Amino acid sequence: EPEVTQTPSHQVTQMGQEVILRCVPISNHLYFYWYRQILGQKVEFLVSFYNNEISEKSEIFDDQFSVERPDGSNFTLKIRSTKLEDSAMYFCASSAGTGGIGEQYFGPGTRLTVT
Amino acid sequence: AQSVAQPEDQVNVAEGNPLTVKCTYSVSGNPYLFWYVQYPNRGLQFLLKYITGDNLVKGSYGFEAEFNKSQTSFHLKKPSALVSDSALYFCAVRDSWAGNNRKLIWGLGTSLAVNP
Numbered sequence: 355e356p357e358v359t360q361t362p363s364h365q366v367t368q369m370g371q372e373v374i375l376r377c378v379p380i381s382n383h384l385y386f387y388w389y390r391q392i393l394g395q396k397v398e399f400l401v402s403f404y405n406n407e408i409s410e411k412s413e414i415f416d417d418q419f420s421v422e423r424p425d426g427s428n429f430t431l432k433i434r435s436t437k438l439e440d441s442a443m444y445f446c447a448s449s450a451g452t453g454g455i456g457e458q459y460f461g462p463g464t465r466l467t468v469t
Numbered sequence: 470a471q472s473v474a475q476p477e478d479q480v481n482v483a484e485g486n487p488l489t490v491k492c493t494y495s496v497s498g499n500p501y502l503f504w505y506v507q508y509p510n511r512g513l514q515f516l517l518k519y520i521t522g523d524n525l526v527k528g529s530y531g532f533e534a535e536f537n538k539s540q541t542s543f544h545l546k547k548p549s550a551l552v553s554d555s556a557l558y559f560c561a562v563r564d565s566w567a568g569n570n571r572k573l574i575w576g577l578g579t580s581l582a583v584n585p
Contacts, residue, residue: 402572
């Protein structure tokens with residue numbers, strides 16, 4: 355069964371450093387998403403991406419964040435200058451683009467720890 | 470504002486007994502409702518969804534959920550719980566009035582413990 359994969363599983367970085375979280379969505383999916391979950395809090399939407407551009411972003415997704423689909427398989431989230439409050443589990447998801455209400459399929463997550 | 474509430478942090482049930490995990494929601498338009506399950510060190514796995522039609526939807530692993538528009542609820546159920554069902558369960562909603570924006574709004578999650 356196809357699945358979404360994410361690397362690394364755990365990333366530790368120092369405040370102010372740049373991090374790139376990587377995702378490989380399901381191959382025939384057209385919509386891609388990033389969510390995050392701070393420990394003990396709700397899963398929060400960050401951004402959705404379709405047709406090589408951002409289709410929606412939340413207020414969390416400020417200028418420090420960016421997404422890219424550099425090739426036909428990877429989908430990345432970059433945080434330019436990490437802050438302590440960026441520490442969270444980051445989930446990538448993808449969904450089919452048939453025009454219907456496709457469910458989103460999630461990767462296992464990357465735990466980002468900013469020290 | 471869109472929101473999802475899962476009023477129980479934890480649900481405990483004996484193996485073989487029926488289980489219910491509660492979810493209520495608030496959206497502007499018609500809701501698209503989803504249940505996901507998370508096992509330790511795993512991602513969020515899709516269980517089932519309600520879009521339209523029959524209020525009772527069936528999903529993976531014997532789970533089902535009932536959409537109740539008047540009570541704005543979408544409770545997850547299973548007739549006979551298994552120990553292996555022990556996990557964290559998340560309810561999520563998408564507002565049909567959001568157009569092409571497909572973000573999911575999430576509840577806090579309910580930890581289900583099934584005791585042997």
